[in-house]
Amino acid sequence: MAGTLPAxxxxxxxxxxxxxxxxxxxxxxxxxxxxxxxALMQTLFRNPLAEPYxxxxxxxxxxxxxxxxxxxxxxxWVSGLAFAGSLLALTLAAALGGRMLARDHTPxxxxxxxxxxxxxxxxxxxxxxxxxxxxxxxxFFLMGDLAWAGNAPLLWTALLLALAAALALxxxxxxxxxxxxxxxxxxxAVAPTRWALFGLxxxxxxxxxxxxxxxxxVGLMVPHALRRLGFAGxxxxxxxxxxxxxxxxxxxxxxxxxxxEPRELPVGVLTALIGVPLMLxxxxxx
Amino acid sequence: MSLVARQLALRAGSRTLVDALDLxxxxxxxxxxxxxxxxxxxxxxxxxxxxxxxxxxxxxxxGEPLAALPPLVRAQHxxxxxxxDEGGFLGSVAAFVALGxxxxxxxxxxxxxxxxxxxxxxxxxxxxxxxxxxxxxxxLAQLAVQRPRIALLDEPLTHLDPAHQARLxxxxxxxxxxxxSVVLTLHDPNWAACHCxxxxxxxxxxxxxxxxxxxxxxxxxxxxxxxxxxxxxWRQGDRGQPV
Numbered sequence: 001m002a003g004t005l006p007a008x009x010x011x012x013x014x015x016x017x018x019x020x021x022x023x024x025x026x027x028x029x030x031x032x033x034x035x036x037x038x039a040l041m042q043t044l045f046r047n048p049l050a051e052p053y054x055x056x057x058x059x060x061x062x063x064x065x066x067x068x069x070x071x072x073x074x075x076x077w078v079s080g081l082a083f084a085g086s087l088l089a090l091t092l093a094a095a096l097g098g099r100m101l102a103r104d105h106t107p108x109x110x111x112x113x114x115x116x117x118x119x120x121x122x123x124x125x126x127x128x129x130x131x132x133x134x135x136x137x138x139x140f141f142l143m144g145d146l147a148w149a150g151n152a153p154l155l156w157t158a159l160l161l162a163l164a165a166a167l168a169l170x171x172x173x174x175x176x177x178x179x180x181x182x183x184x185x186x187x188x189a190v191a192p193t194r195w196a197l198f199g200l201x202x203x204x205x206x207x208x209x210x211x212x213x214x215x216x217x218v219g220l221m222v223p224h225a226l227r228r229l230g231f232a233g234x235x236x237x238x239x240x241x242x243x244x245x246x247x248x249x250x251x252x253x254x255x256x257x258x259x260x261e262p263r264e265l266p267v268g269v270l271t272a273l274i275g276v277p278l279m280l281x282x283x284x285x286x
Numbered sequence: 287m288s289l290v291a292r293q294l295a296l297r298a299g300s301r302t303l304v305d306a307l308d309l310x311x312x313x314x315x316x317x318x319x320x321x322x323x324x325x326x327x328x329x330x331x332x333x334x335x336x337x338x339x340x341x342x343x344x345x346x347x348x349g350e351p352l353a354a355l356p357p358l359v360r361a362q363h364x365x366x367x368x369x370x371d372e373g374g375f376l377g378s379v380a381a382f383v384a385l386g387x388x389x390x391x392x393x394x395x396x397x398x399x400x401x402x403x404x405x406x407x408x409x410x411x412x413x414x415x416x417x418x419x420x421x422x423x424x425x426l427a428q429l430a431v432q433r434p435r436i437a438l439l440d441e442p443l444t445h446l447d448p449a450h451q452a453r454l455x456x457x458x459x460x461x462x463x464x465x466x467s468v469v470l471t472l473h474d475p476n477w478a479a480c481h482c483x484x485x486x487x488x489x490x491x492x493x494x495x496x497x498x499x500x501x502x503x504x505x506x507x508x509x510x511x512x513x514x515x516x517x518x519x520w521r522q523g524d525r526g527q528p529v
Binding site: 048171174175177178179181182184185186187188189227228232233 | 377
């Protein structure tokens, strides 16, 4: 920016303080929340390939948000609808598949996968009949886009609270990696702890989706990669996931804004473009 | 005192597996449970561990019903080695073994235990890279870290080579000598004859027999338990010989 006129510099500073800084802050918090939710879901399902959207959260949020967009509602309403859709998906998953959670997480997993498939079909239906001029906005929501993420203080508060709550469970989560019977024999109340994981991961995911749409890949790749790199204990894994997830999303968002300037890309495209090669490289490590 | 089961009834669906079982686990004894596949051995262990409820009857630890004990307190006294594998665990062997100490506050000194189960060289390896027998030793070491007064082991001999079966036997005997109780399910009558103080036969239809190996282990009783032709598996002559 050297050599620019004073008025330009003022404008640049204003843009930095009022537009860029909040967006970077929101991006970091969203990435942290998604990676944290992914780590919790992987422990809940004892599967390092689990991710925040496994229970149909993105589908439920996407469906209601798209219906709102098709009806021409403004963003705050769409955001509220997305949040409601997330809660709807979580409630349905819990009601349909949650009864055996103390012993077996498979029914919950199946219910979530089925819900995600159902919501996916309905989303495709909405997309195919929606007015053409609304389609780009819808696609950006489905891919995830931080242009909407206006409430950085809320996201940061949520991130810090969720991280503190998850860390309070850390030792119990280590034990929960064992079979449910073994974990119970060591004194862990399996069902309440699993429901706490479900609620915590669900809340983190629902909040992010309502702020920035369904940003993909961060919630799967970050915790999975960290586990592969040797972060097995939750006391380290959880804060590391929040840090790495936040950093990755800040980087992806910076690229999303600049790669085809002055136009922007949905940030979800970038998280996948950065994440896929990283993941493949990790897979090749011995 | 110790662990007392009164009038236990266990069912799988509509089938009665065990009926009216009375069992008092004495401190210092090794009890072997024998029975055909599906006879209710694992179910009984889960009930004795306080992790499943019987259809009838109750289990009490020092006079206190297990259902009334807080999970952590129960885990400070009763340990279980289930059959299911620990497939979801991505950490090291040492981290896996250390989880056995969860019911207690202090950090355990793992080195002697890892050495005792010949895991010292494997301690930093990811658990998933171990062989079946090595993993079984890690699971046993995890139970040994918990050091339960009542140890319930479901088919602990699985995957173990003879040397490590002997190691398991020595551990069970030393636990018993220290005044703790060891219960294990197994399928080898020879092993049961040599190393168990008492045996419990589960017939899988509600009937059960409890007694010393000398009184219970006869060819007829084995065929009654497992079916015709199975007595040939038992070498009566080896009875009482150490492994």
